[in-house]
Amino acid sequence: FARAGILKGIDATCFSSVASELKAGGANYLTEDVVCRGKIVTASGPRAAEAFGHKLLSLLKKEEE
Template structure:
């Protein structure tokens, strides 16, 4: 199993990356960190991680799923990333796992894959608007799984989010 983990170059939410990564490592899931640019990505609380690929450089065919980490940087860097939005569509159309946490589920809505799907998001006026515009059926649960789409509402759901991803990968 191999996942592309999308991390904003600045202000990603640290535990939304670290908690699922612990679970992926424990279960032997290979991960590749991708971002809008190659190089060091800095979390809101100071964690640092190296992005080794950009969204333009990868194909959904190389992976079993994509995991999009949240935080303030997700809104700033991901909501407007045509490359990431196109990649999300490719993953979905190819029947792969598509997962997003915190503010990142809005990317799934922007990609048009949440029409009629149950999903959750970190609630803000902008994220709620994006989700509703994308046709999502918003749920008030920490983690929501609808087929191969997994969404979570924020840092406190990070561990359960990671577990849901591994469970869906193995289904």
């Protein structure tokens, strides 16, 4: 997604080993476990899976209301 420019100017996170690719695509790399900006949710890896799932669930619940 970063290479396609989808994250250009958007705060996002990922594995630190691929952060350079995120930055090259114009994203603002953050070292947080989960980053949510609008409808875009990114996570830093498997250790963030639970927090990522909770964030997705909270967004889906908001859309139902």
